[in-house]
Amino acid sequence: MSVKTRFDRAFDRELLKEIQEKLDQGLLPQWLQTDPDIYEMELNNIFSRTWQFLGHESELKQPGDYVTRWMVNDPVLLVKTNTGEIKAFLNSCTHRGTHLCTADFGNKKTFTCPFHGWSFNLDGKLIGIVAGNKVYGEAMDKEEWALRPIPRVETYQGLIFGNLDPNAMSLEEYLGDLIWYWDIFLKRSDGGMEVRGTPQRWIVNTNWKCTLENFGGDPYHVPTVHKSTVELGISPSDPLYSSYGHQVVLKHGHCVNVNVASPGANLPPYQGMPEEMWSMFERNLSKGQLDVFYKTTVIVGSCFPNLSFHCPIHGSEGHLHNYLTLRVWRPLGPEKIEIWSWFLIDKAAPEELKENAYKGYISSFGPSGTLEMDDTEIWTRVVQASKGTMARDKYLSYNNLYNYMMGMGKVEPDSSWPGPGTAYPTCYVDFAFRGIHEYWLELLAKDME
Amino acid sequence: MNAELQYEINRFYYHEAYLLDNRKFEEWLDLLTNDIVYRMPMRVTCENKDGSNISENSLYFEETKKSLTTRVKRLRTTSAWAEDPAPRTRHLVTNIIIENGSADDSLSVRNSFLFLRSRAGDAGIEQLCGERLDVLRKVNNQWQIASRKIIPDQAVLGVMNLSMFL
Numbered sequence: 001m002s003v004k005t006r007f008d009r010a011f012d013r014e015l016l017k018e019i020q021e022k023l024d025q026g027l028l029p030q031w032l033q034t035d036p037d038i039y040e041m042e043l044n045n046i047f048s049r050t051w052q053f054l055g056h057e058s059e060l061k062q063p064g065d066y067v068t069r070w071m072v073n074d075p076v077l078l079v080k081t082n083t084g085e086i087k088a089f090l091n092s093c094t095h096r097g098t099h100l101c102t103a104d105f106g107n108k109k110t111f112t113c114p115f116h117g118w119s120f121n122l123d124g125k126l127i128g129i130v131a132g133n134k135v136y137g138e139a140m141d142k143e144e145w146a147l148r149p150i151p152r153v154e155t156y157q158g159l160i161f162g163n164l165d166p167n168a169m170s171l172e173e174y175l176g177d178l179i180w181y182w183d184i185f186l187k188r189s190d191g192g193m194e195v196r197g198t199p200q201r202w203i204v205n206t207n208w209k210c211t212l213e214n215f216g217g218d219p220y221h222v223p224t225v226h227k228s229t230v231e232l233g234i235s236p237s238d239p240l241y242s243s244y245g246h247q248v249v250l251k252h253g254h255c256v257n258v259n260v261a262s263p264g265a266n267l268p269p270y271q272g273m274p275e276e277m278w279s280m281f282e283r284n285l286s287k288g289q290l291d292v293f294y295k296t297t298v299i300v301g302s303c304f305p306n307l308s309f310h311c312p313i314h315g316s317e318g319h320l321h322n323y324l325t326l327r328v329w330r331p332l333g334p335e336k337i338e339i340w341s342w343f344l345i346d347k348a349a350p351e352e353l354k355e356n357a358y359k360g361y362i363s364s365f366g367p368s369g370t371l372e373m374d375d376t377e378i379w380t381r382v383v384q385a386s387k388g389t390m391a392r393d394k395y396l397s398y399n400n401l402y403n404y405m406m407g408m409g410k411v412e413p414d415s416s417w418p419g420p421g422t423a424y425p426t427c428y429v430d431f432a433f434r435g436i437h438e439y440w441l442e443l444l445a446k447d448m449e
Numbered sequence: 450m451n452a453e454l455q456y457e458i459n460r461f462y463y464h465e466a467y468l469l470d471n472r473k474f475e476e477w478l479d480l481l482t483n484d485i486v487y488r489m490p491m492r493v494t495c496e497n498k499d500g501s502n503i504s505e506n507s508l509y510f511e512e513t514k515k516s517l518t519t520r521v522k523r524l525r526t527t528s529a530w531a532e533d534p535a536p537r538t539r540h541l542v543t544n545i546i547i548e549n550g551s552a553d554d555s556l557s558v559r560n561s562f563l564f565l566r567s568r569a570g571d572a573g574i575e576q577l578c579g580e581r582l583d584v585l586r587k588v589n590n591q592w593q594i595a596s597r598k599i600i601p602d603q604a605v606l607g608v609m610n611l612s613m614f615l
Contacts, residue, residue, distance in 0.1 A: 197507025202606035227528035373610035374530040
């Protein structure tokens with residue numbers, strides 16, 4: 001006999017309508033964050049169908065260079081072939097499914113499975129079978145047993161993405177107007193950005209949507225979660241300091257916050273990048289992008305479903321500089337993520353700046369960063385308090401709703417904004433949060449009976 | 450083998466662990482030379498043929514005395530949430546090997562650490578283990594840490610952050 005509880009509620013049209021109505025009022029049922037059934041639906045409807053970040057072209061320099069990655073639970077082998085093409089395969093032997101390569105990176109001509117010795121070349125072709133002809137006979141068609149490719153692999157400005165859905169829209173269409181904002185850092189200098197070292201990886205007990213939102217639409221958390229830096233005199237004491245600028249809502253759940261300095265603050269243009277690079281910016285960016293970039297202090301946002309980006313102006317010991325960090329929030333269950341954090345800097349930047357920018361990054365971000373270490377504590381607390389009856393009740397009897405109302409009916413889009421998307425003239429609004437969840441809900445509802 | 454020196458160095462590490470576990474961070478800073486190089490590279494998984502599994506240009510920490518002092522000051526604010534309420538920590542230091550005692554006032558010391566952390570009401574213990582490669586220098590007749598390289602064993606850290614000093 002099964003007992004129907006207030007946590008058992010089918011995700012049907014009625015429930016969907018109810019969630020949509022709440023969202024329209026700026027409310028999100030709390031149970032959606034870590035519900036196990038929703039998590040399974042997310043894996044099926046979102047992570048199996050949308051573009052996920054795999055790595056950057058600068059991580060694969062020579063033919064034979066490879067890195068291993070994950071698309072949630074699918075192990076991925078990303079390789080540079082002899083012709084310089086980047087390919088992605090399921091990192092699993094076609095014979096009996098063994099995890100083929102467990103190293104993080106390296107250089108190889110062939111990948112040999114340690115189970116029965118089947119080996120594959122850089123194009124994924126099966127090229128060797130131990131005792132092949134004697135056991136499988138001449139008739140075995142090796143072509144049929146090549147490594148299984150990730151159905152779609154596409155790149156934008158060095159960023160490599162994979163998609164498990166062969167029928168997905170193109171990466172460029174999926175990114176859409178996000179490209180206009182990404183170009184401000186990806187395209188501004190000759191040669192683009194390059195990755196330093198390998199990504200930092202660590203585990204946090206939270207949900208992937210919580211971190212996606214944090215980078216995507218939450219400059220409002222900055223003066224509180226990162227108040228320690230205010231107390232130290234590193235960040236401004238004005239509680240509105242991270243509100244100045246625009247929050248931009250884009251299609252497909254993407255969002256960007258473009259911060260500018262507090263009124264009266266005297267910060268250098270172009271995020272403190274050296275003057276000798278300015279001519280590159282002027283050459284590589286459009287007038288609108290240049291105007292935005294000139295005044296920008298921080299560009300931070302999210303590319304649905306689980307990639308975030310953060311490109312801040314950063315000061316240490318009197319020097320101001322800038323860098324880019326990319327994040328993958330890899331779900332490891334409804335209450336756990338593995339964070340992957342890459343550091344990138346302009347290939348054309350002076351070496352000294354690259355080094356200082358890196359130091360600036362590790363002092364503020366990543367697991368050792370004084371800003372992000374406090375974020376991890378808060379993200380953990382959000383999930384910690386969402387396990388109970390009151391939080392998980394799907395009939396909302398306990399007013400278990402998140403408040404996503406900031407700016408609703410109060411802040412109107414800024415029509416003078418030079419960039420695409422719907423831009424609001426402040427970053428203390430929840431339009432991005434709602435944009436993320438609108439698309440999230442749209443994907444969850446797909447194929448619904 | 451100088452048993453007295455070994456004893457002295459063991460005592461130094463136990464004292465350091467005591468200061469860190471009792472949040473006497475300012476006193477801990479006094480154990481560091483003014484020119485300390487404090488570094489934590491990343492451990493990576495790579496095939497044996499590819500050599501070292503320490504990625505020297507991928508770091509968690511690249512600190513100076515000044516930046517470590519800033520980190521300590523931050524912990525004394527009212528809003529360093531990762532450390533307030535303070536987690537309970539235990540720095541266990543073992544396998545202390547004095548590698549070179551040629552100069553009277555400088556020693557290379559290798560040791561293993563196991564760091565344990567108990568956060569709020571979590572029954573589970575977060576842990577991190579690895580190796581530290583130190584250079585100790587005698588300043589005004591007191592041992593100080595002139596250089597520390599912390600090498601974690603995990604390529605994917607199981608701790609939610611590195612808000613501690615190692």
